[in-house]
Amino acid sequence: MTTDYVPPVQKGFGQLVDSVFLLLLVYCSLLAPLLLKAPDKPPEAQTAKTQVSWRELGQNPAMEAQWRKLGYTAEQAKPIITTRFDYQIEPVSLIVTALVIVGYFGFVLRVSDRQYRQVIAEKFGE
Incomplete structure (x- = not known):
């Protein structure tokens, strides 16, 4: 007579430890590039503050409206718009x-x- 195989059951504490460990690995893998990144160079001092228009930044009226909804002026949005992503x-x-x-x-x-x-x-x- 053979008995049916009953696999070992992982306790709740073991599942909790596994879950926390995996979450910690994901969190660390997402946070590590930010912590290991070299500090940015300080922004260069602007000698003369010039007025920037939304058109100069390549923004159409719909884009301008969205920027304004977010509380940005053209001068505040300029660094965001003109800075390219670093890939x-x-x-x-x-x-x-x-x-x-x-x-x-x-x-x-x-x-x-x-x-x-x-x-x-x-x-x-x-």
Whole structure:
């Protein structure tokens, strides 16, 4: 007579620890680039403050209306509009992120292998 296999049940505390650990990893991976970023250069002093128009910034009336709804004047919006996004890849951040992902994958693979072997041993007996 064979008995049905009953897999081990993870306790609530173990699930909580797993969830918190994964949330912590996600939070750290999102926060790390901000913490590791080099400080920005101080803005250059403006010698003469010139009046900026929405048209000079390439904004149409609908865009201008949205900026005004957000509480921006043309002078306040100028740095936001004229500053281009920086899409450079930082090698150190990329390598650290890759190592964390590969390390976590290795950990999951190792634990899964151990559990798989345990299930096989319990089910078929060695």
